């Protein structure tokens with residue numbers, strides 16, 4: 001599920017790269033027309049909507065390994081979506097379910113999405129299905145997307161005082177998720193997929209400066225100031241609330257975890273923040289000059 005999204009499309013590319021046969025892969029989406037390129041490569045495309053239990057049941061028929069990438073719906077509907085997905089997985093006799101979760105999956109988390117994460121993880125573990133859970137750290141990609149704006153402002157404004165984050169790119173997450181799908185001995189495992197180093201926000205700003213050659217220093221802003229910056233970028237209020245809580249979780253040290261689980265799954269360590277930014281920022285910057293400076297999401 002989520003095959004057409006930023007993460008899911010990378011997972012399918014990785015599955016093919018890691019030796020899966022296209023005709024063994026099923027890409028599920030609400031909009032099959034969005035996956036026409038995959039269909040041309042031989043991947044089977046099925047229509048499935050987390051909100052439509054019958055579509056899930058039909059889409060999961062004959063599936064050995066099911067990767068659930070959640071939608072970005074608000075918490076309560078997302079909980080219902082995963083209830084639907086797990087019921088359908090049971091009815092369709094799916095062999096093993098992999099769930100992409102997030103590191104802040106603890107009952108004391110400050111992240112607003114956590115009630116969904118706790119529900120979906122525990123519901124999966126008690127479902128009787130074979131399971132693997134992959135808890136992601138924060139994506140590095142949105143930081144890179146924000147670089148043009150940061151260069152323009154001259155500072156990195158997050159409502160963080162002391163928190164550190166082991167950022168990881170969607171490319172590395174996709175490699176790990178594909179490997180977890182293809183590996184046969186991953187059942188009952190919880191993986192924490194993180195970058196190879198945890199950075200403080202001043203260190204992140206310094207890395208952006210070094211890579212771009214432009215001045216960028218970290219400025220710890222209040223939640224209200226951060227919300228105003230997000231509003232100026234036209235982010236919806238709900239997203240702003242979620243992001244603000246995410247930075248509360250950062251200060252609560254929920255993303256300050258470094259593991260070797262990406263390397264354990266794939267044989268290769270994740271790319272450093274510096275290397276990823278060097279690889280991506282010029283393209284992002286050029287595109288932003290053509291279409292106006294991009295926002296952080």
Ligand SMILES: NC(=O)c1ccc[n+]([C@@H]2O[C@H](COP(=O)([O-])OP(=O)(O)OC[C@H]3O[C@@H](n4cnc5c(N)ncnc54)[C@H](OP(=O)(O)O)[C@@H]3O)[C@@H](O)[C@H]2O)c1
Pocket residue numbers: 001002003004005006007008028029030031034048049050051069070071072102136137138139
């Ligand atoms: N770790 C982090 O820092 C971080 C940051 C942002 C997001 N996330 C989470 O990571 C997950 C995926 O990220 P992403 O970047 O791939 O997001 P994305 O690009 O927005 O993709 C979301 C996917 O969800 C699917 N979807 C949405 N509503 C659906 C529904 N009702 N039924 C079935 N599919 C539905 C969409 O498919 P169709 O439209 O084709 O159906 C799309 O493939 C999300 O859960 C998101 O909340 C994590």
